[in-house]
Amino acid sequence: MFLSYFTEQPMSAYPAEEGLKEGFTSVMFSNKYYDPVEGSRLFNERIEEYKLAEQVGFDGIMVNEHHNAPFCMQARITVMSSILAAITDRAKIVQLGNPLPTYDSPLMFAEEIAMIDMISKGRLISGIVRGAGQESVCLNANPAYNRERFNEAHDLLVKTMTDDGPFSWEGEHFQYRVVNPWARVLQKPHPRIWVPGVFSAETIRWAAQHRYPYISLNTPLHLTGDLWQIYDQAARAVGYEPGPENRGYLLRVHVQEDGDKARENAREFMWMQGEFTGIGHPYWVSPSGYGSSARRLDYAKMANAEVRGSRAAPFEQQLAAREIVAGTPDEVIAELRVVLETCRPSILMLWGNDGGVNHDDSLRCIELMGTEVLPALRDMGDELGLHDPIELDTPVSLALTPPDELNPIEEAADERPEDTSDSRALKMFR
Amino acid sequence: MQTVMTTVAGLEMRELAGGSGDPLVMLHHSFGNPGWMPIHDALADHYTVHALDLPGYGGPEGSDQPNWARHPRDLALIVGQWLRAKDFGPVELVGCGFGGWVAAEMATMAPELLRRLVLVGAAGLLPEQGRIYDQFLVSHSAYVEAAFSRAEAFEDIYPRNGDDPDEHPLGDDTLVVWDMNREMTTRVAWKPYMYNRRLRPLLGGVTVPALVVWGDSDAVVPIECAHTYVEALPDARLVIVPDCGHAVDLEAPEALAAIITSGTATSGGTAQVTGGEA
Numbered sequence: 001m002f003l004s005y006f007t008e009q010p011m012s013a014y015p016a017e018e019g020l021k022e023g024f025t026s027v028m029f030s031n032k033y034y035d036p037v038e039g040s041r042l043f044n045e046r047i048e049e050y051k052l053a054e055q056v057g058f059d060g061i062m063v064n065e066h067h068n069a070p071f072c073m074q075a076r077i078t079v080m081s082s083i084l085a086a087i088t089d090r091a092k093i094v095q096l097g098n099p100l101p102t103y104d105s106p107l108m109f110a111e112e113i114a115m116i117d118m119i120s121k122g123r124l125i126s127g128i129v130r131g132a133g134q135e136s137v138c139l140n141a142n143p144a145y146n147r148e149r150f151n152e153a154h155d156l157l158v159k160t161m162t163d164d165g166p167f168s169w170e171g172e173h174f175q176y177r178v179v180n181p182w183a184r185v186l187q188k189p190h191p192r193i194w195v196p197g198v199f200s201a202e203t204i205r206w207a208a209q210h211r212y213p214y215i216s217l218n219t220p221l222h223l224t225g226d227l228w229q230i231y232d233q234a235a236r237a238v239g240y241e242p243g244p245e246n247r248g249y250l251l252r253v254h255v256q257e258d259g260d261k262a263r264e265n266a267r268e269f270m271w272m273q274g275e276f277t278g279i280g281h282p283y284w285v286s287p288s289g290y291g292s293s294a295r296r297l298d299y300a301k302m303a304n305a306e307v308r309g310s311r312a313a314p315f316e317q318q319l320a321a322r323e324i325v326a327g328t329p330d331e332v333i334a335e336l337r338v339v340l341e342t343c344r345p346s347i348l349m350l351w352g353n354d355g356g357v358n359h360d361d362s363l364r365c366i367e368l369m370g371t372e373v374l375p376a377l378r379d380m381g382d383e384l385g386l387h388d389p390i391e392l393d394t395p396v397s398l399a400l401t402p403p404d405e406l407n408p409i410e411e412a413a414d415e416r417p418e419d420t421s422d423s424r425a426l427k428m429f430r
Numbered sequence: 431m432q433t434v435m436t437t438v439a440g441l442e443m444r445e446l447a448g449g450s451g452d453p454l455v456m457l458h459h460s461f462g463n464p465g466w467m468p469i470h471d472a473l474a475d476h477y478t479v480h481a482l483d484l485p486g487y488g489g490p491e492g493s494d495q496p497n498w499a500r501h502p503r504d505l506a507l508i509v510g511q512w513l514r515a516k517d518f519g520p521v522e523l524v525g526c527g528f529g530g531w532v533a534a535e536m537a538t539m540a541p542e543l544l545r546r547l548v549l550v551g552a553a554g555l556l557p558e559q560g561r562i563y564d565q566f567l568v569s570h571s572a573y574v575e576a577a578f579s580r581a582e583a584f585e586d587i588y589p590r591n592g593d594d595p596d597e598h599p600l601g602d603d604t605l606v607v608w609d610m611n612r613e614m615t616t617r618v619a620w621k622p623y624m625y626n627r628r629l630r631p632l633l634g635g636v637t638v639p640a641l642v643v644w645g646d647s648d649a650v651v652p653i654e655c656a657h658t659y660v661e662a663l664p665d666a667r668l669v670i671v672p673d674c675g676h677a678v679d680l681e682a683p684e685a686l687a688a689i690i691t692s693g694t695a696t697s698g699g700t701a702q703v704t705g706g707e708a
Contacts, residue, residue, distance in 0.1 A: 297602055300606060300608065303570060304571045
């Protein structure tokens with residue numbers, strides 16, 4: 001199993017009452033409430049926690065980026081990845097993910113990740129995402145072309161990593177007279193690409209068709225069977241047999257010696273879900289043209305709702321459904337066994353700390369994960385046959401799979417709509 | 431009134447046409463044309479009115495989306511091809527809000543297709559003081575409501591029906607059409623939002639008379655843009671409609687029809703007319 005540590009890096013020091021008054025805490029929630037003194041402290045605490053995560057045995061450190069919102073402090077995933085490249089020496093740097101369509105220069109991005117891959121001595125896993133709708137608003141990237149820009153930036157990125165320059169690129173959305181960066185990825189043929197998501201069938205299929213592992217972001221456990229069915233069908237159609245090596249899962253997990261304290265801290269996971277403050281308006285989260293046209297009415301109804309419903313399921317309900325796992329190491333290990341047996345991922349991201357969980361508790365959580373939870377998970381992974389793509393040395397993509405290994409199987413057409421995003425997960429992550 | 435489909439540039443373009451007399455073409459706001467409206471009836475007494483759905487607007491039954499279009503000027507080029515295909519001869523071109531921007535672009539490129547340019551709360555120019563209200567930061571309904579100075583005027587056009595709990599009070603069909611229209615607006619006007627720095631230098635080439643009409647309570651496009659249009663167009667007159675918001679065509683149709691049909695646009699000067707229909 002590939003076991004990775006994650007935190008959203010919450011800017012937990014902002015005045016929550018101002019967010020409550022405003023009714024939302026993203027895009028337009030004023031940064032006059034951002035205290036850079038606290039920001040500096042929080043960044044440096046997170047860096048200490050990442051170092052510890054590596055020391056106690058995590059295989060990877062997962063980082064992400066969001067914009068104009070306190071729920072995630074990282075505005076540039078490549079900045080934090082660069083820091084990790086320098087201060088760690090074993091753990092993989094797992095970017096989940098780079099919001100490709102919001103970048104106006106995929107070439108500049110390709111230069112950045114090549115530098116990170118070299119400085120980290122080949123430890124980069126460079127995940128890619130479309131970016132939530134509000135990221136398009138914050139960075140003023142046209143949401144109606146988000147999918148097109150994603151596809152084109154991906155193609156350009158892969159070509160830049162695998163082909164010698166100079167070449168020119170004349171795309172629909174990006175044009176370059178010369179592509180010839182003097183920075184090249186160390187890993188050959190290129191660093192692994194993983195694709196995180198919240199159950200958009202369109203993205204699941206896209207990942208499967210490219211043979212990129214799909215990392216399900218805390219999708220309710222009972223829905224993961226459907227999710228992998230979509231993935232597996234698309235994988236077989238392009239000619240390979242998928243397995244746990246294609247599956248990742250991110251789960252909120254908090255551990256302390258005292259189970260009650262763990263559960264109390266775990267309530268802080270609700271901080272981001274809008275239990276205390278709203279995150280953003282639906283017309284930011286899914287701007288017109290961003291989502292699948294099959295879901296147009298649903299999104300328009302959400303955007304124009306005259307009464308807003310509660311955003312998150314209650315904490316206790318999420319705990320019962322194992323969408324949040326918290327307790328003593330033994331309690332957590334027992335719960336995670338059910339998760340592994342149900343979801344069967346080979347890549348597991350433990351989202352350890354959020355909201356106002358303090359630095360000492362965060363460190364202790366990471367330590368207990370390392371000393372008690374990770375070894376148990378590795379045993380379970382072996383027992384359940386959950387072998388990750390690095391362990392199995394699977395091809396990094398379909399394009400780089402030897403053709404004689406592929407055997408496409410036509411199956412009945414999948415009748416599912418393109419966008420099946422779970423609305424609750426959608427509110428949390430998109 | 432009848433629905434007419436015409437193919438130009440490989441696109442099926444829809445118009446609602448009615449009335450009799452010289453041709454008058456109306457271009458709608460970014461939220462689309464809600465149908466055959468009182469403004470069309472009022473103008474149909476004097477003109478043959480062609481209420482055209484801009485390319486990519488009007489919902490599932492509307493005009494086809496040109497997936498290559500990246501700017502309102504592209505839409506203006508399609509409208510130009512449509513006018514040539516229709517072979518009306520010079521038309522009265524009335525553009526409202528976003529449609530006013532497209533009309534102004536059209537007029538700079540092919541003034542010979544026009545008899546007169548009428549801009550109603552037209553977007554297209556960057557205000558120096560104020561800011562064009564950004565629909566992408568608010569919901570569809572909040573944006574359309576902002577185009578009216580009076581809530582009742584909005585509700586006359588978009589009535590709320592509370593009967594069916596599964597349906598949005600404004601109507602699911604309305605939401606779908608609004609969203610398709612907003613998507614098309616996103617495709618061509620996301621950035622920069624609702625203006626083109628390359629428009630004003632070309633307005634001097636609009637050789638036909640122009641009439642600029644603005645609601646005095648326009649909360650979408652600042653009224654300073656009206657003055658800029660009048661300064662930049664060689665032969666333009668400004669008429670300000672009191673007690674009226676951005677969507678003069680929908681909020682004060684009788685007043686707008688009277689302004690348009692009162693005839694001659696003479697250059698210079700600003701007029702106040704009485705009466706939005708309160």
